[in-house]
Amino acid sequence: MSEVTRMSRRQFMKTSALAGGGLLLACHLPFGILDAAATGEAGFAPNAFLRIGPDESVTVIVNKSEMGQGVYTSLPMLLAEELCCDWKRVTFQASPVAPEYNHTQFGPIMVTGGSTSVRSEWERLSLAGAAAREMLVAAAAQEWNVDPGSCRAKNGNVFGPGGKQLSFGKLAAKAAKMRLPKNPQLKSGAKILLGKPLHRLDSPTKINGTAVFGIDVTAPGMLTAVITRPPVFGGKVKSFDAVKALAVPGVKQVVAVDAGVAVVADGFWPAQKGRELLEIVWDEGEGATVSTPAMREEYARLSATPGMVARKDGDAAAVLSQAKQRFEVEYEVPYLAHATMEPLNCFVDLKQESCQVRTGSQFQTVDRNAAARVVGLKPEQVILETTFLGGGFGRRACTGSDFVIEASQVAKAVRQPVKVIRSREDDMRAGYYRPMWYDRIAACLDDKGMPLAWHHRIVGQSIIAGTPFESGMVKGGIDDTSVEGAANTPYAIPNLQVELHSPRNPVPVLWWRSVGHSHTAFVMESFLDELAHAAGKDPYQYRRKLLAKHPRTLKVLETAAKKAGWGKPLPAGHGMGIAVHESFGSFIAQVAQVSLDAKGNIKVHRVVCAVDCGRIVNPDTIKAQMESGITFGLSAALYGAITLKNGRVEQGNFDTYPLVRMQSMPPVEVHIIASSEPPGGVGEPGVPPIAPAVANALFAATGARLRSLPMTADKIKSALNKG
Amino acid sequence: MIIFQVNGKERRVDVSPDTPLLWVLRENLGLSGSKFGCGEGLCGACTVHIDGIPERSCVTPVGDVQGKKVVTIEGIPENHPVKKAWLVQEVSQCGYCQPGQIMSAVALLKKKPKPNDADIDSAMSGNLCRCGTYGRIRRAIHAAGGNAAVKGGDKS
Known part of the structure; x- marks a missing residue:
């Protein structure tokens, strides 16, 4: 069931038909343009995403890559919900590369990214399931010579008047001859599969060594x-x-x-x-001259000069020039390797x-x-x-x-x-990294202590410049992935200016789980925390005030704080930090509780996460993705850094590029907000809030404010000494 | 010729004795469930049992297992309590590290049928998971060990 397809679409159609196990006919949305039904010996494949065999098998063809996020379960659930099949009969198959499987939003390419799999396929797969259901019902009605309106599909069967019943497998051949519905109707009423924590269809092959990577x-x-x-x-x-x-x-x-x-x-x-x-x-x-410390100096210099303007509300510079008290800080984050476990x-x-x-x-x-x-x-x-x-x-x-x-x-x-x-060293040294970033922010507060002006400069390489995607994705010189999460901050700041410098250098850079948000959330949420403390206010209440017009952001913030017991006494030496961030259509807040261990390293004791990702498919997958994003983000917050000296990457394996291990992973609680909003992503949005939540907790616990990742014992010590 | 037992069967391989056991399993014996992650014994994806002890097969020369008994993920029965617990707790994400995690967990439970959290930390600290399944691995080990506090998955 897990076997990847080893055929081209053409071969696939031919083979399927010959095998009598179903025929696959590609279709393009909208369904209205479909002109011919698939016909097969015994099976039924009304569209590119579904095949029903005479043996009652229901195969959902999945056009998204399975890399941990559970698409071989969540996408079949979307189709099966509307098909009204027996979930126990559902298997998955990786789709071949064909236009039918292109992304519904990203142009004519097949791609898995941007936490879009469920969002971009929800409608298409629901309609694909509904269309097939209507054809199966029509086939049964014709068989019984009754009105299709008197028949209904349920759990892999069509039921008709007088106790008539035929299974999908038995109807498959006839269904293949039915007219493809131009306007398939989605079911009404309670969902059978969606919203349930169904087990993953790919788990059995992943625990017995048979899954083929x-x-x-x-x-x-x-x-x-x-x-x-x-x-x-x-x-x-x-x-x-x-x-x-x-x-x-x-x-x-x-x-x-x-x-x-x-x-x-x-x-x-x-x-x-x-x-x-x-x-x-x-x-x-030239590559031999590249070193990250020198690059950092250059970035720092650039951050003191005006950049391209990505957002301008009011006049931050003018307000700041009149301010009695200015808060001016620099934040920085290093290059990061993806370090997938499979090189x-x-x-x-x-x-x-x-x-x-x-x-x-x-x-x-x-x-x-x-x-x-x-x-x-x-x-x-x-x-x-x-x-x-x-x-x-x-x-x-x-x-x-x-x-x-x-x-x-x-x-x-x-x-x-x-x-x-690639050996691990090849994998880690051959590049494509999350860019190194340097941020300079100046801010001032109004007489109530709330942010009045925020002038923010971001310096770092564009991951899009110089690629074939530049013309489509870089607008007016601004690569949106460089400023996302900063230029579109939901915080009510009347004078806000975000500028960007995109220097070029030979280090290859790429999207890294949560992309620009992996950097901007750390900067935004840490500095906002600084302002709250500077104003003498509780950082949670401070955020609430600034988010009054953003109910979904506010709700996750409040939920995380409540569930974490924000404000309640903590053991000596412990501190709690909070952060909230919107990305990929989802809203996530996290509270971290930390202390310092005997060696001065951060010990994270607990993470509480609240997520609003709109309508949901599988709550257990969402929880798993939050746990996953938090672990991934924690490795970066505590340990991750790729550095270059004389052009050479100084890290090579997991001894020099450590990841969170069992003993350093805190318990994570995930709370999902019930929502009827459009679906959001879950693969990436769990990452951004964790670094600032931990940094803010560190400050609460020790008074050390770290503006640089990773948060190592040395940096903490030096921040404490500066005091 | 190097002769050793894999999952109960005698195997003979004619390779340079410095070849890591991992690559012999994967390439010569067609047992690709043990994974390559680091080549330095740092990530645990290649974990197998050698005479009952969990070892990193990526740094074990095959010459060293002459006459020994090797068990890989393929040799763990489908109804093994650890595998069952892994499914109930829905541990896997990308799944790449899981064969190694399971081999470490099976060895732990054999040695200590009801491990506490510190035992789990210590036995599992050599197995990296980039997806972040540690919490579920911990629950699955407790469940497989019959810890009454863990029942089913932590589902909402």
Whole structure:
């Protein structure tokens, strides 16, 4: 059931029909333009997302990549709710790459990102299920020669007058001959599946080792390659000597590719051993001059100069120039690696007229087209299969398709099925990071202590500039992902100015779970906390006042505070911090309770999270995603930093880039706000509030205000000494 | 020739003895449930049992397991209490680290059938999870150990 589809859509249709197990016919929304029903021997596949077999199987074809967020369950739930099938019969299948599966909002590409899977597919999958249900009902009505209005579908059967009953499987062949409804009607009344904490359909395969991730892909005659990359970004191979590497038993070939030098072997280990013996002369170029401390100085300098204006309300500069008391601070956050547990990898099998790519991609159309360009085939000649992803976090939606391009180049050179695997060090050092950011803010308060002016400059690389998405996503010089969460702050500040500098440098940057919000929430929510304390006010009450016109933000804030017991006495040395942030259509507040351990490190004792993500599909998935976002954000808040010295990334593995472990993970409580609002995302929005919640709690516990991530013992000590 | 037992069956492999056990399992024996995460014994995704002890197969040369008994995730029965608890608690997210987590948990429960939180911290501290399933792993281990305080998933 979990097997990824290994066929192109064309093959898929043909095979399905031949197998008599159902026929898949693609359709485009709106449903009104559908002109022909699918017909099959015995099965029924009214649209690109559903196949019903004569054996009662219900297969939902999922066009989103499964990387932990549960789309192989939540998306089938949306369709099954309207289909009225038996949930126990539902299985999932990864969709091939085809226009039918393109994102409904992001243009003509198949992509999983922006916490949009449920939001963007809710309507389409509901309608797909409703249309199929109506056809099954019509088939039964015709069979019984009764009015379809006298029949109804329930739990995988159609029921008619006088106790008549036929199962979906038995109706499938006939249903396939029914007219596709132009205007399928959604059910009314109580939901059967939606809102229930159903178990994930993919869990059984994930606990017995049978789930196929990209790294598990294999094929007869497959070779395995590793690539030695330049030590600095933008470096090139000048020359190399592969004699010693080729002498390692199992090493087959050594080939130069754009990314570096690939050692191709009959397994990972010989490839690794071979690469250690490579002798490469690099042309390091400009990349060798890049160092993060120097970059930070440059960013600090830029932050003192006017940038592009992303938001202007009132006149912050003028008000600040008259202010009796100004609060002026700098905040900074480092580069961060995605560090998916499964290192990047990609399988490519290039034939004369076709090419098969099997990998954990979030960016299928872009990656497939990139592979096609490399191997010199048309995109439709390249079949990209999406495996399970051992974590994504944006890394597998790479604007540069780096891991697919390098594997395609190796495949082109060796002309044999080949899988390129990155070692952890390759994965961590080859780039694509969350950008490093430097913020400078000046603010002043009114006579009641509330913010009167807020002048904010943000400095950091654009993740979009220089990519094919620049023309669509950078407006008037402003990359919205650089200022999201700051330029659109909900806080009522009469004089607000947000400016942006987007310096360029050779370090590759990319969206990283929660994108710009991962940085702006820390800055906004920490500095707001500072202002509350400066005004002598309770930071929770201070926020409430500023959010009076934002009921959903206010509600999660109040819920988190209440559930956490805000204001109640805490053990000695403990402090509580609160933060609230809207992102990806959802509203999240978190309260963290912290203290310092004997070594001066932050110990997080508890996190309480309130989430309003609108109408919900699966509450347990939402809880899991909040827990997940908090863990991911906590690793960044406490430990995460990628630094460069002489162009070289100083971290390489989990000893130098630590993540939260079992013993450092606090209990997390999640409270979901009941809501009938449109659905919001859940994959990313749990991340942004945790760093400021912890930073604010640290201040409450110790008086140390950290304006720089990660919050290490050294920084805390130095902040305490400054006192 | 290196001869050892995997999941109860004798296996013979003709590879360089310095090859990490992980890659022999994955590439020579077709057991890809044990995962590669770090290659340094830092993340635990490759955890298997060697003569009953949880070990990191990515840093264990296959030459060292000559004559020994190796158990991988594929050798844990489907009805094992740990696997069942993992499903009830709905632990998995991306799932990549879970085979290693389960192998560590199975070994812990064998040694200590009713572990407390400190036991869990200590036994599981070598297994990273980037998705953040630690809380659920803890509950699943308690549940598998028959801790009466944990019943079913923490569902809303």
